[in-house]
Structures are given as C-alpha cells and as structure tokens.
Amino acid sequence: MMVGRFIRRSPRTRLEAVLPSSGLHKIQILEHGVVDDDDYYESDTADEYDDDILSDDFDSDTSVKSHDARKKNRWFNELFECMDSLTVEQINDTERQWHCPACKGGPGAIDWFRGLQPLIAHAKTKGATRVKLHRELAQLLEEELHRRGTSAVPAGEMFGKWEGLDERTEKEIVWPPMVVIMNTRHEKDENDKWMGMGNQELLDYFSSYAAVKARHSYGPQGHRGMSLLIFEASAVGYLEAERLSKHFEDNGRDRDSWERKRVPFYPGGKRQLYGFMAEKRDLDNFNYHCQGKSKLKFEVRSYQEMVVRQLKQMSEDNQQLLWFKNRVAKEQRHSKALEASFGLVSEKLRKMQEENRIVRLRTKKHHEQNKEEMDYQEQFFKEQIKVIYEARDAKEDDFEKIQQEQREKITQQSHANPSSAxxxxxxxxxxxxxxxxxxxxxxxxxxxxxxxxxxxxxxxxxxxxxxxxxxxxxxxxxxxxxxxxxxxxxxxxxxxxxxxxxxxxxxxx
Known part of the structure; x- marks a missing residue:
C-alpha cells in the first residue's frame, strides 16, 4: 500500500510516494498503470543531476564526432587519460579496479568494478540514471579496446550473465601436431625385409604442407609402412597438419578408409597413400618396437589450450600490430608534415636572413656615407673657425700695434715741438x-x-x-x-x- 500524495507533472501521470522499505523514491506510471523502467529515478537529486547532464555539455548525437573527440567529454576524459598511460596487459588485468565515470556524483560513484568487462556490462545494462551517458561509455570502451587490438575478455576466458550451451568434453590432441601416413613401404630387400620411403622423400612428397621433419616406424620385418609427418609445435603447425588430413579426407583416403576399405594399390601397381591426424593410439603403435631414446616423444595436450587460445592470441596480436602500424603510419605522416613545414619555415627564414643581410649592408654603406659627409662638414667648419681665430689674432695684433704707435707718436710730438716758454x-x-x-x-x-x-x-x-x-x-x-x-x-x-x-x-x- 502506498502512502503519499499525487502530483501531476506532465500529460503522463506521475506519482510521488514514500515507500517505507526504501526511502523517498520517484515512480513514473503511465496512464494505463504500467511502470516505465527507463524513466525510473533513484532519488530527487539523481533526477535533477541526470537532467543537468543531458542538457549541459553532453551531446547524445555523437555520430558526427570522432572517437578521440568523444573521449574528451568531461565525464570520460580522466578515465581515458588513465588508460592511455597503461599497457594492454595492465588494461586487461582482471584484478585492476575501476570506478564508473558516468556515476560520478551519484549513488554508484563509490562502486568498484574488477576489470573492464564488469564496467562495460554495467554501462550497457544501467537502466536508472544517466542511461544515455552509460551507453556512450560502453561504446567508447569497446571501440578503444578494439583500436588497441585487444578486448575486455582475455583469451580463453568467458564473462557473461547468461548460461549458454553445456560445456563439452575437452578435446585432446597430440603435441606437436603430426599426420600419420600409411602404406609407405614398397618392396623387400635381399634379406627379406621391407623397405619404404626415406625421410627426405616423404618431406618432398608433401612439401606444400610445411612439415618440419619425417619419421618412419620399423619392426623385426623392416619398414612397417607407417610414417609420420611432424609439424611445428604451434597453432599454425596444427592448422597445416589439419589441412593435410583434410586433403586426404576429401580424396577418400582418411582413417576410416584405411581401417575399413583400404585399397593399397592404384590400377597399374602404384601404392596409394592414406593419411589422418595422429592420435595417442597411433603413436603408441608407432613406438611399439622402439626402445629408449629411439621412441618418438610426444604429449597429449588440450586443443583449447594449444590451438584455440593461440589463435585468439594471434588474432589479438595481429589487431594490436595493425593498431601499431596505423599509429606508426600516422606518426610518419605527422613527421613528414613537420618536415615539410620545417622546410618551408627554414626557407622563409633563410630568405629573411638574406634580406636582413642586404639591409645591414645598405645601412652600413649609408652610415659610412653619412660619416664621410659629416667628416667633411666637420673639417669645413673647423677651417672656418680657424680662419675666424686667425682673423681675431690679426686684429688683436693690429690693435696692440696701433696703441703702441699712438704712445710713441705722443712722445715724439712732445720732443719735436718743444715750446721755449x-x-x-x-x-x-x-x-x-x-x-x-x-x-x-x-x-x-x-x-x-x-x-x-x-x-x-x-x-x-x-x-x-x-x-x-x-x-x-x-x-x-x-x-x-x-x-x-x-x-x-x-x-x-x-x-x-x-x-x-x-x-x-x-x-x-
């Protein structure tokens, strides 16, 4: 029973109720009484906060934005800056804990997620607050991991919420991968012992399948007609062995044909070879007459471990290699652009330096000309001043001479005209x-x-x-x-x- 008051907030009837067991919550009910889960809000604060997010700088139409631009959204920028500082192994570490940036400031802000896959699953399934922001986060994380050539789930591990098919019994394979070649003996020698193919002959016969070595089984009667092509101990080697086995199967010369309806000879007398993937029983038969070091060494391993995981790892390595190649190509383009720009700037700088040199030469020449003219003017005025000094000295000498002559004249006149009286x-x-x-x-x-x-x-x-x-x-x-x-x-x-x-x-x- 709900206790509270009803408030009409929009054409669609909305109810506010106080639920004793969970505190104050908002429940949106359609006009026909059906709860709309997408519009259910955890609290008044979260409701207003979510509305603020979607109306602030978060643009739900991100189709026109690049991945890098979307990463710089203020809600996600800190998370992706942290990821940029980590290696792929550190990002895939299931023990590393993450906060959800889309829950920042809300009730889920304190939750920790071990590994990125739980965080992506949370962002994909969040159905209360900030739904669009969480979906955007999930898309960005998956795209970022794809670009880095990895995924949130390490090779060989599964993560999910639903149960799928029943797990089948693990397939076991011989390791290194081998293909049994049957009917490889052809005649007896003078000692009544069987002879057959040699190692190199068998390798040359199947040279298009990249086997690394060949072995033959011998018994008291000589060559037993059973040979092995041994392939590289890798997922690629297994695929090569499987391809050869499939070739025999397509030609009707597989294990079943050998065991049930073998035809050892072609019409005309040539021996017909049979082949199939080696199993433990085949190698035990191969080693039946071998003792000590002559026994062929092998292991029985998990197909999932030795092939599937290696193939997944190779796929991720190839994606990562492609990512690094693209990054190197981008860096090379950037380097070429910088080099071209540097060349243009250097050429401009060289021209400017040459122009400055010419200006300096012109300025120096002009300065020398001005100095020469100033020296000439200085000499001219100095000569004028010298003439003035000489004229002054001459005038002073003349004045002094006149005064001296005047004194002598007075004296002479006094002696020349003496008065007797x-x-x-x-x-x-x-x-x-x-x-x-x-x-x-x-x-x-x-x-x-x-x-x-x-x-x-x-x-x-x-x-x-x-x-x-x-x-x-x-x-x-x-x-x-x-x-x-x-x-x-x-x-x-x-x-x-x-x-x-x-x-x-x-x-x-």
Missing amino acids: EDPRVMAEAIAKSIKLQDKEMEEFVSQREKLMKSHEERMSEMKSRHLQEELALKRRHWEEEVAVEEEFNIEESKLMEKYMPAELRAGQ
Whole structure:
C-alpha cells in the first residue's frame, strides 16, 4: 500500500510516494498503470543531476564526432587519460579496479568494478540514471579496446550473465601436431625385409604442407609402412597438419578408409597413400618396437589450450600490430608534415636572413656615407673657425700695434715741438698725463675684453651642453626606435611561423 500524495507533472501521470522499505523514491506510471523502467529515478537529486547532464555539455548525437573527440567529454576524459598511460596487459588485468565515470556524483560513484568487462556490462545494462551517458561509455570502451587490438575478455576466458550451451568434453590432441601416413613401404630387400620411403622423400612428397621433419616406424620385418609427418609445435603447425588430413579426407583416403576399405594399390601397381591426424593410439603403435631414446616423444595436450587460445592470441596480436602500424603510419605522416613545414619555415627564414643581410649592408654603406659627409662638414667648419681665430689674432695684433704707435707718436710730438716758454717739467707732466690716459683706456679695454671672453666662453659651454643633451636624446630616440622595430619584427616572425605551423600543433597550442 502506498502512502503519499499525487502530483501531476506532465500529460503522463506521475506519482510521488514514500515507500517505507526504501526511502523517498520517484515512480513514473503511465496512464494505463504500467511502470516505465527507463524513466525510473533513484532519488530527487539523481533526477535533477541526470537532467543537468543531458542538457549541459553532453551531446547524445555523437555520430558526427570522432572517437578521440568523444573521449574528451568531461565525464570520460580522466578515465581515458588513465588508460592511455597503461599497457594492454595492465588494461586487461582482471584484478585492476575501476570506478564508473558516468556515476560520478551519484549513488554508484563509490562502486568498484574488477576489470573492464564488469564496467562495460554495467554501462550497457544501467537502466536508472544517466542511461544515455552509460551507453556512450560502453561504446567508447569497446571501440578503444578494439583500436588497441585487444578486448575486455582475455583469451580463453568467458564473462557473461547468461548460461549458454553445456560445456563439452575437452578435446585432446597430440603435441606437436603430426599426420600419420600409411602404406609407405614398397618392396623387400635381399634379406627379406621391407623397405619404404626415406625421410627426405616423404618431406618432398608433401612439401606444400610445411612439415618440419619425417619419421618412419620399423619392426623385426623392416619398414612397417607407417610414417609420420611432424609439424611445428604451434597453432599454425596444427592448422597445416589439419589441412593435410583434410586433403586426404576429401580424396577418400582418411582413417576410416584405411581401417575399413583400404585399397593399397592404384590400377597399374602404384601404392596409394592414406593419411589422418595422429592420435595417442597411433603413436603408441608407432613406438611399439622402439626402445629408449629411439621412441618418438610426444604429449597429449588440450586443443583449447594449444590451438584455440593461440589463435585468439594471434588474432589479438595481429589487431594490436595493425593498431601499431596505423599509429606508426600516422606518426610518419605527422613527421613528414613537420618536415615539410620545417622546410618551408627554414626557407622563409633563410630568405629573411638574406634580406636582413642586404639591409645591414645598405645601412652600413649609408652610415659610412653619412660619416664621410659629416667628416667633411666637420673639417669645413673647423677651417672656418680657424680662419675666424686667425682673423681675431690679426686684429688683436693690429690693435696692440696701433696703441703702441699712438704712445710713441705722443712722445715724439712732445720732443719735436718743444715750446721755449714751457717748462720742461710741465712738458713731462703733459706726456705722463697722456700716457696715463692711454693706460686707463687700455685697462678699460682689457676689462671689457675679459668680460666679453667670459661671456663667449659661457655661450660656448651652454651651446656644447645643449648639443650634448640633444645628441643624447637623439641617441636615446634612435635606440628606442630600434628596439621597437626589433620587437615588431619578432611579432611578425611569430605570426609567420604560426601561419606555416602544422594544423595539429596549432590545435594543441
């Protein structure tokens, strides 16, 4: 009896009920009263969580996506990254425990699965929450194992939930595989003993079946007419022996024909050979007259163990080999693409280096030309300054000479025109006064000249300081522009390299 309230959530009637034995659950019932198992949710939290999954970034339409893209789904990415770090033997280890990534955050997140097959079975049969996500996980795991050339069930083991056919008695076979060839003797020798085929003759006669050696049975009467073709102790060797036995069977010369209706001779007298797969009784008969080391050694082994498992393992090895071949081919294509891309980038780099070399040569030549012109201008202005200095020195010499001549002229005029009425003392005072006046003017001249020279030196110092600052600013601007040009070149070169980078590397960046 259900106790609770009914809430209509959609055109299909839904019931919420409290079940005393299992806690709060949601049960969806169709209008005719039939429970829909696919829409049964374990809890309110799981219901909302599942709806969030299917509406978030999980796309149920995965047919258009590649296997690798589907593996990178945020629910499965961690699991497949773990598998990529394991070998095939480690993946197939039935003792390794796994969590179900599709149950993450839900009630089943803490469950462990021993081996991948229980995990795949869980993903295939999960019918409550995240059904589509579990089915997607099962498909991805099976495809991943197939691509790795293996399966979730190791060779020779079975795993399942249903009982199949009754297990039949294990077939036992002789190992190494052998084919009995009968009627291989042909005549008696002078000692009345039978002779027959030799080892190499028997091998050559059946050379198309890749037997590794031949043996013949001998008794007191010589060759017994019973021979063995021994094949390689492998599944391939067994198949070769079985193929030869089948050939005899198709020609009506198998064990049954030999034991019941043998015809030892063809019309015309040639002996007719019979052949069949060797059994333990045949080899006991073969060794009947053999003693010690002359006995043929053999074992009786399980057909399932020696043939079926080997064939399954060979099939898985071949699939794995194919997977590795495909992977090597992919790596080779990738390597060729990188090599081609590297060649293009190298050629572009070589051209750019050549262009840079030409630009540097042109810049150097231009610099030399500018330097030559600057040297010429410097020499020109230095000569002008030299002319100015020489003119200045000449003017100063002339000025000094004029002053000296003026002083001599005053003295000469005083002595040349002496006045009788004048006292010599008065005349001397007049001369001294003139000379003193001239000396005073010269002192003023010297003082003014010193001020002028000081002002000139200050202007020269200020000019040189200004020129030095301008030169430093020009050099700084030059280096800043050069740095900016080099950085711009690096950016453009990076863009160029990225343009010719292989698509795989651009996607991984």
